[in-house]
Amino acid sequence: MTNAISARALRKVYPGNPPVEALGGVEIDIADNEFFTLLGPSGCGKTTILRLIAGFEHPTSGTLEMFGQSLLDLPPYKRQINTVFQSYALFPHMTVAENIGFGLEMLGRPKTEISQTVGEMMELVQMSHLADRQTGQISGGQQQRVALARALAPKPRVLLLDEPLSALDFKLRKNMQLELKRLQTETGITFIFVTHDQEEALTMSDRIAVMSDGAIRQIGSPREIYDHPADRFVADFIGDTNFLSADVVENRDGAATLRLGSGRTIAARAAQGVNGRVTIAVRPEHARLGTPAEGLLAGVLSDAVYFGTDTHFHVTLEDGTTFVLRQQNSPDSTAGFATGDPVGVCFPAEVAQVLRD
């Protein structure tokens, strides 16, 4: 089956002195029906990809296809792709219903069909009661829904969402996350979602592409990205991570033995041929406190910070670095350790992720 969107060596350079390379040869395949998220800090190139797909920008080189057809010669108005803009971009001189019907009107659909679809769309986003309002008279959350309905009304094959939730407050954002996921499942349209919010990406996406500096660092399901970050950037950008140095003692077809700073060795998975000094990542919630004897690493408990649902323990290791552990609180639990106590850091060997340089 052909991919909904497929990009090869996609490059975008903005002219100037010096020229700015926003995208450096990106390869990406997005399947039909997928909820795909581009995640990264601002300036990483994620919005540029979106604007190239929408047709607002022209790539410097590379190919870009939708369902096997090149998009490059098509102006935005000939692409069956719609966008939910970050600023919503609702037409201020039109009502809610006129905004939603605009795309169908431009496509020259008959009036009856337009009004029927507009009705359905307003139903879908629960805005029917505000059809005749001017867009300036409705709240931010409502504007968001109108923008969504407007983009869905022409039934595009791909929907682009450019940080659509960033302007909403926390609670509304949570609701809309679920709502978006529901809409995607119901409509079966491919969603390409841009965000810098890792939690948003993890909760909604089928697959995530983590980007930085105009390049894709890793593509995978939320679980893969979180549990098996490919490199230091991904591990650092998504969630909290402890980075440890280790030496590869032996590497047999990916099954490696690593020696930690403490001298203890663990078995871990690594890419073939990886040898010498490596960095491994351990998530704070994957480790627990123990006695110095049972721990893989030894140190002194320097701080315990209470966070309500859990407690963060800061352990100063023998080499002077800090290791953070996160342990869930329960009514009867006490940590059993006081600051200043010598402690051990325990974690199962399989949670240690060997990172690519």
Add this chain to the structure above:
Amino acid sequence: MAEIPDITARRAARNRWLLLMPALVILLVAASGPLLITLVYSFLSPGDYGGVEWQLSFDAWFNVFMQRDIFDDTLGWSDAHLSIFWRSVKLSALTTLACLAFGFPTAYFIATRPKKQRDLWMLLIIIPFWTNLLIRTFAILELIRNEGTVNTVLIALGIIDAPIQMLFTEFSILLGMVYVYLPLMVLPIYASMERFDFRLVEAGYDLYATQLQVLRRVILPLVKPGVIAGSILVFVPSLGAYVTPRVMGGGNQLMIGNLIELQFGQGRNWPLGAALSITLLAIVMVALLAYVRAAGNDEAHHG
């Protein structure tokens, strides 16, 4: 790697020039083109009844500053022209200073009003700015002429016996120009003051500055771009003023603009008029260039 030709960009460039065409044609025909012809005319000989003879001559340019004595044919500075140039520069500079003296406090006053009032006060400045210059000149003329309001009131009060001759003097031109160009000073100064952060004044007082020091060391340096803009905006049209010196100077106190007109009327020396025009244009361009430089530097400073 082969770059993809950006068709949209090329099409946009073609459309841009198509859209610009009508405006550019009108401006070339009725603004820029004629200026070039004027430049050409300044190198021709005057015709007997106005117009030109198509004969190369540098007399016009020579006559801008110099003259040949009619009796002994010696060369000398053209006193008549130089005094008119001097008057134009002097009156324009004085106009600028007077406008600054009145305009700066006015702009400051408006900028320190509550936000809602400011637009209303500014409207009071904008209205005269957009009303007919001739009518405003005429309004001030009525005020100071011999049988005008000021003299009538002063005589009625017994302060003077005979009307004071104010009209047709350099003073009356100055008064007229200050009156007419004052809004041009207030507008840019206000624009830069509106953005001024008055917490800086608090900081100034906090650090022991007096009122005058706050004005000189804190406020003035930060609104300087507005002051420069206002000064240029007043100085440039003052230098090229035609209506106000004609009405208020009554033909006795000429400025460059009137001297130029004279060459196309009684003087019947079009080449000289053309040369004088180009001279005036050159002076104005130098002033504008200096302004762009100053504004540019300032932006680089603060930006």
Add this chain to the structure above:
Amino acid sequence: MAERVFDIRKQTGFTTIAFACFAMLYMPIILLVVYSFNAGTSIAIWEGFSWRWYASAWENEQVQEATLRSLVVALWASGISTTVAVLAALATTRTRRFRGQTAVFALINQPLMVPEIVTAVALLIFFAMIKVATGYTGLAYLILAHSAFCIPFAYLPIRARLQGMDLSLEQAAADLYATPFQVFRRVTLPQLWPGILAGAMLAFVISLDDVVITEFVKSAGQDTLPTYMLGQLRRVVTPEINAISTALLGISITMVIAYTLLSKFRK
């Protein structure tokens, strides 16, 4: 004892000067208007209220002709300059720097930079050549000259409006299958209207008020209201001039206030 409040914004004497300034700006205009209603022939001695000078201006054939001519020229000039200014503004906003941009801006703003008397003289010379060559001496010269110097006045508010417009709205329209022309007609133009109207009004007022260029460009017997008034000032002045001035002032002030309201509209 009342405590003296320290006002950080106070600068001694500034308020006094400001009020003097406003008085100076408005007193002459107010007197001008007041004496337009004078029953006597003086512009300084009040002899009672009367409409007589308005009536006399109204019946003055020269004034009628000049007024009509002023309006015709101003309507044409504002129409032409606004139309070409809209096109030029569309071409020059929201684009990257393009080749010739500085030259285009210099050309468009030329009427604001070159002293009016210089332009007037240049047009006198140029149009004299054309008049000799073609024999045509009609109003077209005035209309063309006015159109040219009105362009920057129409261009600036339209451009400002365009620049203030949210670019993503047009992108949204293109995204929703609107062709470039549909984008312009359905999204750009409806939002640009206040700017266009403001530009047109500004151009109209500027054309209506012009003295210098008109004085040099007009052929014999082509007085507009301002040049007619300039000619009258050489004679003994009666409040009839005040009456005409008041009427013109009324038009200008109405336009300026409407313009101010328009440029605030939906911002």
